[in-house]
Amino acid sequence: VMDGYEFxxxxxxxxxxKDIPFLFLTAKTTQDxxxxxxASGAIDYIYKPFSIDEFLYKVSSIINNQNIKQALYEKDKxxxxxxxxxxxxxxxxxxxxxxxxPLDYIRTTLLxxxxxxxxxxxxxxxxxxxxxxxxxxxxxxxxxxxxYKGEIDKEELxxxxxxxxxxxxxxxxxxxxxxxxxxxxxxxxxxxxxxxLVQILSNLISNAIxxxxxxxxxxxxxxxxxxxxxxxxxxxxxxxxxxxxPYLFNAFFTRKEAGxxxxxxxxxxxxxxxxxxxxIDVLSEEGKGTEFVIKxxx
Amino acid sequence: MxxxxxxxxxxxxxxxxxxxxxxxxxNYNIKVYTDGEEALxxxxxxxxxIVVADYKLPKISGIDLLExxxxxxxxxxxxxxxAYFNDREVVDTALGKQLVSKVVEKPFKLDELKAxxxxxxxxxxxxKQEK
Numbered sequence: 001v002m003d004g005y006e007f008x009x010x011x012x013x014x015x016x017x018k019d020i021p022f023l024f025l026t027a028k029t030t031q032d033x034x035x036x037x038x039a040s041g042a043i044d045y046i047y048k049p050f051s052i053d054e055f056l057y058k059v060s061s062i063i064n065n066q067n068i069k070q071a072l073y074e075k076d077k078x079x080x081x082x083x084x085x086x087x088x089x090x091x092x093x094x095x096x097x098x099x100x101x102p103l104d105y106i107r108t109t110l111l112x113x114x115x116x117x118x119x120x121x122x123x124x125x126x127x128x129x130x131x132x133x134x135x136x137x138x139x140x141x142x143x144x145x146x147x148y149k150g151e152i153d154k155e156e157l158x159x160x161x162x163x164x165x166x167x168x169x170x171x172x173x174x175x176x177x178x179x180x181x182x183x184x185x186x187x188x189x190x191x192x193x194x195x196x197l198v199q200i201l202s203n204l205i206s207n208a209i210x211x212x213x214x215x216x217x218x219x220x221x222x223x224x225x226x227x228x229x230x231x232x233x234x235x236x237x238x239x240x241x242x243x244x245x246p247y248l249f250n251a252f253f254t255r256k257e258a259g260x261x262x263x264x265x266x267x268x269x270x271x272x273x274x275x276x277x278x279x280i281d282v283l284s285e286e287g288k289g290t291e292f293v294i295k296x297x298x
Numbered sequence: 299m300x301x302x303x304x305x306x307x308x309x310x311x312x313x314x315x316x317x318x319x320x321x322x323x324x325n326y327n328i329k330v331y332t333d334g335e336e337a338l339x340x341x342x343x344x345x346x347x348i349v350v351a352d353y354k355l356p357k358i359s360g361i362d363l364l365e366x367x368x369x370x371x372x373x374x375x376x377x378x379x380x381a382y383f384n385d386r387e388v389v390d391t392a393l394g395k396q397l398v399s400k401v402v403e404k405p406f407k408l409d410e411l412k413a414x415x416x417x418x419x420x421x422x423x424x425x426k427q428e429k
Binding site for chain 2 (some may be wrong): 105108
């Protein structure tokens with residue numbers, strides 16, 4: 001036979017149960033007994049005989065407290081993680097440029113020498129290094145925004161200007177026959193942070209490019225739909241399977257081949273959109289293409 | 299090439315070091331600065347044919363530096379380098395006010411920068427002949 005105290009003690013030994021709030025139900029009313037229970041970690045007593053209302057009231061207040069505790073814990077965890085990641089991102093950026101500038105000197109100097117000029121292997125390997133560095137760089141760029149602590153400036157943004165320059169930059173990098181076009185009315189403005197919008201659109205466009213295997217089309221459009229401005233990035237690429245759709249915005253979820261995707265792009269897109277108070281939606285059909293919609297409320 | 303004076307300004311010591319090394323080896327007459335205000339002081343007393351400046355500098359922005367130097371007719375040809383396309387408006391301002399004739403995107407490669415500077419040198423030489 002085990003009494004309530006012993007039961008509580010046993011249960012509390014288990015790591016998984018030790019944070020569960022414990023209520024003693026008792027007819028014993030001496031001060032000593034009460035202190036004994038509270039001292040061992042119970043949060044309250046209910047004395048017999050009790051009313052069901054009293055019981056429900058106490059339990060619901062405990063649940064409430066527990067939820068707040070959990071939320072604070074999560075918030076704290078996220079803030080700590082954010083600080084850590086932000087700090088690391090910042091700390092990586094500096095040594096990275098200490099690598100790139102001298103490396104560029106070495107590359108340029110070697111490739112200007114007659115002996116190395118025609119060395120295809122050397123060119124290829126410098127290419128590998130460069131690609132790797134660019135990936136680290138863009139990852140850091142993303143994390144920097146994600147965990148940015150300070151006030152985010154908002155301003156009137158001309159969608160046409162921004163979308164025009166982004167598509168122009170990406171058009172210059174295309175290695176596949178992809179038609180990248182945009183359609184935005186010139187008087188189209190939204191309120192938001194420019195760098196965040198640029199980051200979101202860059203991630204979506206670069207995903208769209210990756211989704212197209214051979215040739216295809218990517219279009220970026222913006223239009224007013226009721227109280228929203230809908231910004232759409234549409235591609236005629238491979239699409240996303242129904243099974244994958246629910247996980248699409250999760251951190252570290254990727255279907256790209258190993259070494260190509262970080263699984264952070266869409267997660268960052270979603271987090272940044274939330275930060276701006278924008279909604280994000282995705283429509284996709286396997287083999288046909290994908291469309292992302294950012295809904296900006298005016 | 300010694301007759302064409304070039305000034306290069308960036309706040310990152312290592313970039314400045316590498317640029318100085320590379321261009322000196324290729325016989326360019328180049329002077330580098332990490333401090334925008336020091337660079338401006340130098341421009342107040344000496345004329346440069348080409349000024350290459352980063353937009354983001356501590357203390358004084360690349361644009362302000364170029365504007366001040368332009369007012370004093372302290373250089374002939376300006377090149378601005380700037381990170382990515384985020385600074386589009388900065389670029390528009392710099393081009394609009396004719397502070398610079400060319401924009402190089404960051405991160406740049408030395409050979410890209412060299413090509414931009416070579417182009418600037420040709421232009422400067424052409425301007426000198428016209429005079």
